Amino acid sequence: MTNTLILYSTVDGQTLAICRHLQQVLEKNGARVTLASLAQTDNLVLAEFDKILIGASIRYGKHRPELYAFVNRHKTLLDSKPNGFFSVNVVARKPEKNTPETNPYIQKFLQLSQWQPQMLGVFAGKIDYPRYGFFDRQMIRFIMWMTKGPTDIGGTFEFTDWAKVTDFGEAFGRQ
Numbered sequence: 001m002t003n004t005l006i007l008y009s010t011v012d013g014q015t016l017a018i019c020r021h022l023q024q025v026l027e028k029n030g031a032r033v034t035l036a037s038l039a040q041t042d043n044l045v046l047a048e049f050d051k052i053l054i055g056a057s058i059r060y061g062k063h064r065p066e067l068y069a070f071v072n073r074h075k076t077l078l079d080s081k082p083n084g085f086f087s088v089n090v091v092a093r094k095p096e097k098n099t100p101e102t103n104p105y106i107q108k109f110l111q112l113s114q115w116q117p118q119m120l121g122v123f124a125g126k127i128d129y130p131r132y133g134f135f136d137r138q139m140i141r142f143i144m145w146m147t148k149g150p151t152d153i154g155g156t157f158e159f160t161d162w163a164k165v166t167d168f169g170e171a172f173g174r175q
Contacts, residue, residue, distance in 0.1 A: 001031065001032050002026075002030070002032065002050045002173075003031075003032050003048065004032065004034070004049060004050065005034050005036070005044070005046070005053070006019050006022060006036075006052075006053045007036055007037070007038050007041065007070070008036075008038065008054070008055045009054075009055070009056040009063065009064050009066055010037075010057050010088075012126070012132075014125045014126040015057040015088045015125075017160075018088060018160065018165055019035055019055050021162065021165050021166070022053065022055075022165065022172070023035050025169030029170065029173045038064075038066045038070050041070065047077065049081065050081060050082070051083065051084075051172070051175065053084045053085070054067070054071070054085045054086075054117075055085070055088060057087070057125060058088065058089035058091075058125075063105070063109060067109075068112060071085075071114070071115040072113065072115065074115075075114050078117075082119075083117055083118050083119070084117050084118060084119035084120065084121065084172050085115075085119070085120055086123060086168065087109060088122075088123050089105050089124070089125055090124060090125050090159060091103065091105065091124075092123060092124040092159070093124040098122060098124060098161075099122065100120035100121065105122070106120060118175070119175060121168045123160055123165055124159035124161065125160065126157065126158040127140060127149070127150060127156065127159075128156045129152070129153040129154065129156065130153075137153055
C-alpha cells in the first residue's frame with residue numbers, strides 16, 4: 001500500500017475539493033492518503049510518505065507565497081520521491097490554456113520554483129460570486145469581463161472538469 005501525501009493551498013476551497021476528489025481516486029486504487037494544508041505541514045514527517053502531490057490555487061494571477069516557501073525548502077525531499085503538482089485557476093476554463101504546456105500559471109510556477117515536479121496538471125476552478133466580499137467580487141467580475149467570462153454577481157460558475165481530475169489521479173497513482 002502506497003502512503004501518499006496530498007498538500008493544498010486554497011483561497012476559496014475549490015482546490016481542497018479537487019484534492020478530496022483525488023484522495024478518493026487514490027484510496028479506491030489502494031493508496032493510503034493523508035490530506036493536509038501547506039500551512040499544517042510542521043506536524044508531518046514528510047520522509048514517511050512514498051509520494052507527494054501538491055495542489056495550489058491562483059488569486060489575482062499568483063500562487064500563494066506559502067507554496068514557494070514549502071517547495072523551495074523541501075526540494076531535495078520532493079525530488080527523492082514520485083511527486084506531482086497541479087494548479088487550479090479559472091484561466092484553465094479556456095481550451096487553449098488548460099494544459100500544463102499552455103497554462104500561463106503553470107509556466108510561471110516552473111520559472112519561479114526551484115522544484116520541477118515530475119507530473120503536472122492544471123484544472124479550471126470555480127467562481128462563486130455570492131461568497132466573495134465586496135472587493136473580491138468586484139475585482140473578479142472585472143477580470144471576468146476583461147476575459148469574456150461570467151459576470152453575473154449572483155451566480156456560481158464551476159469550470160472544473162471532474163473526469164480530467166479523475167484521470168490525473170489515476171495517472172498519479174500509477175506513477
